[in-house]
Amino acid sequence: MHKIQRQLHKDHFHLQRLLHCLSHEIDCYSFDSKRAPDLDVILSALDYVRIYPDKWHHPAEDVIFEKLIQKKVKESELIKELQNEHQQIIQETNRVLELFNNVAEDCIVTADELLTAARHFITLQIQHLEKENEHVYPLMGSSFSEKDWREIEKEVILQSDPLFGSTSKKEYDHLYRYIITLEKSKEN
Secondary structure (H helix, E strand, C coil), X not given: CCHHHHHHHHHXXXXXXXXXXXXXXXXXXXXXXXXXXXXXXXXXXXXXXXXXXXXXXXXXXXXXXXXXHHCXXXXXXXXXXXXXXXXXXXXXXXXXXXXXXXXXXXXXXXXXXXXHHHHHHHHHHHHHHHHXXXXXXXXXXXXXXXXXXXXHHHHCCCCCCCCCCCCCCHHXXXXXXXXXXXXXXXXX
16 A cells, blocks of 8 residues: 555544544534533634545545546446545534634524534535445555556655654644543444
């Protein structure tokens, strides 16, 4: 497996972990929730999505997806849909982040509006990841030669994941510890 392909796979795994934790916190806005949400975790998670998946992961996929379309793979129409979803995900990320920033600034936002927008965002992300994992990611290994990957490397420069990378950025320490703690609590 090529190093870019390996990084994209790893990103999907990490993003699924993050979305699970984000969903756990979002559920605290439900009427029957027994605990208060951790707004810092929510804002940090959304900031991470805006900084890393939206700015590096999706653009890297778009380069690869274009190469797959050029090869006229039978999944070309689906790939075009996924590229459009990248733009939709960026818009939804910004929309949900703005709502939670409003909450942080003590602006009035209803719990229903938060829940609806955040759950839509999470569902969109999960469905998107599943489609890519099932239909498109397998094509990378079967469609690209070493020469193709060298061409892709000219357009895609690997980036360190600021949350799950070997050197996590300081602003994501709380979020990273939260994810690990939540995952450990689910194991017990």
